[in-house]
Amino acid sequence: GQQLNQSPQSMFIQEGEDVSMNCTSSSIFNTWLWYKQDPGEGPVLLIALYKAGELTSNGRLTAQFGITRKDSFLNISASIPSDVGIYFCAGRTGTASKLTFGTGTRLQVTL
Amino acid sequence: DAMVIQNPRYQVTQFGKPVTLSCSQTLNHNVMYWYQQKSSQAPKLLFHYYDKDFNNEADTPDNFQSRRPNTSFCFLDIRSPGLGDAAMYLCATSSHPWQEGIIQYFGAGTRLSVL
Numbered sequence: 001g002q003q004l005n006q007s008p009q010s011m012f013i014q015e016g017e018d019v020s021m022n023c024t025s026s027s028i029f030n031t032w033l034w035y036k037q038d039p040g041e042g043p044v045l046l047i048a049l050y051k052a053g054e055l056t057s058n059g060r061l062t063a064q065f066g067i068t069r070k071d072s073f074l075n076i077s078a079s080i081p082s083d084v085g086i087y088f089c090a091g092r093t094g095t096a097s098k099l100t101f102g103t104g105t106r107l108q109v110t111l
Numbered sequence: 112d113a114m115v116i117q118n119p120r121y122q123v124t125q126f127g128k129p130v131t132l133s134c135s136q137t138l139n140h141n142v143m144y145w146y147q148q149k150s151s152q153a154p155k156l157l158f159h160y161y162d163k164d165f166n167n168e169a170d171t172p173d174n175f176q177s178r179r180p181n182t183s184f185c186f187l188d189i190r191s192p193g194l195g196d197a198a199m200y201l202c203a204t205s206s207h208p209w210q211e212g213i214i215q216y217f218g219a220g221t222r223l224s225v226l
Contacts, residue, residue, distance in 0.1 A: 031213055042115075042201050042217030043154070050210060086151060090215075097142055097161055097208040099215060101153040 003027075004089055004102035012108045013079055021105040022073040023089035031092040032065050032072040033099065038085045046087075047074070079109050114138050117202050117218035124192050125226050132187040132221045134202030142208070143185040144215060145177060146201040154201055160185060161208075189223075197225045 006023050013019055023032070031050055035043035047058050049065035049072060056063055062075045072089055089102040116135045124130040134143065142161050146154035158167045160179045174196070176188040189196055199222050203215040 031210075033214065035217075040199075040220070040222070042117075042203075042220045044217070045214055048211065048214055088153060092208075092213050095208055097166070097205070097213075098144070098156055098159060099213070103153055104151065106151065 004091055004100055006087075006089055006102035006105050008105060009103070010106040010108070012110065015079060015081060015109055015111050017079050019076040019079055019083070019107060020073060021087060021107075022071060023091075023102045024071040025091065025100075026070065027093060028069045029091035029093055029100075030069065032063070033090040033092075034061075034063050034072070034074050035088045035090060036085050037088065037104075043088060076107075079107075081109050081111065083107060084109050115202055115204055115216050115218035117200075117221050119221060120219060121222050121224075123224045123226060124189075126193065127191045130189050130192055130223065132189075132200050132202075132223070134185045134187070134218055135183050136204045136216075137183070138204055138206070138216065139182060140204035140206045140216075141182075142205045143179060144203040144205075145175075145185070145187045146203065147196075148199040148201055148220070157187070192223070192225045194225050197223055199223075 034046045037043040047063040052069050054065040060077045087105045090099040144159040145157045148154045157171045179185045199220045201220045202218045205215045206212040
């Protein structure tokens with residue numbers, strides 16, 4: 001089945017630093033979504049990408065849909081303490097009604 | 112205002128005692144999903160409803176069942192909970208599988224403990 005590998009698995013950074021994480025697959029996806037999950041809560045959508053090469057920003061967050069359609073990255077600029085959480089990528093293939101989730105990147109921000 | 116509401120937020124049950132988790136939505140979305148999530152792992156899809164059509168994942172144990180009596184509500188029934196079923200259960204909805212409609216909106220989850 002499809003797998004989405006996220007890296008890094010976890011990150012410890014200082015407040016103010018920029019962060020980059022990515023998601024790769026051996027399969028082609030036609031939609032990439034990035035979610036953030038706070039402890040004890042459900043995932044919340046950050047950015048949605050629908051076209052190869054698409055670059056989309058949401059405040060300090062920027063995400064790109066890879067040209068090969070097999071990868072995506074998420075950047076966070078000038079991190080702040082509330083960026084702490086687990087970031088999941090999710091992809092959709094074909095016309096499926098469901099998403100494949102990545103393994104997650106846990107982000108810790110120190111003051 | 113919450114759009115996907117899960118009740119209860121925390122549920123404690125005994126080993127083998129049936130339990131039902133509920134999810135409601137105010138989005139009028141066609142598709143409703145149930146996920147199981149363990150200790151910071153990725154959410155694992157159990158099944159989903161596209162309108163009234165039920166779609167079970169191949170590796171979902173028979174112990175897990177679901178009901179969707181109407182567009183707004185969906186229930187997860189665990190017939191005989193085992194210790195391994197302790198997890199966060201997430202409900203999500205999406206409007207339809209095309210383009211932006213594939214975006215899933217999640218509830219806050221129900222954390223299930225099995226004693």
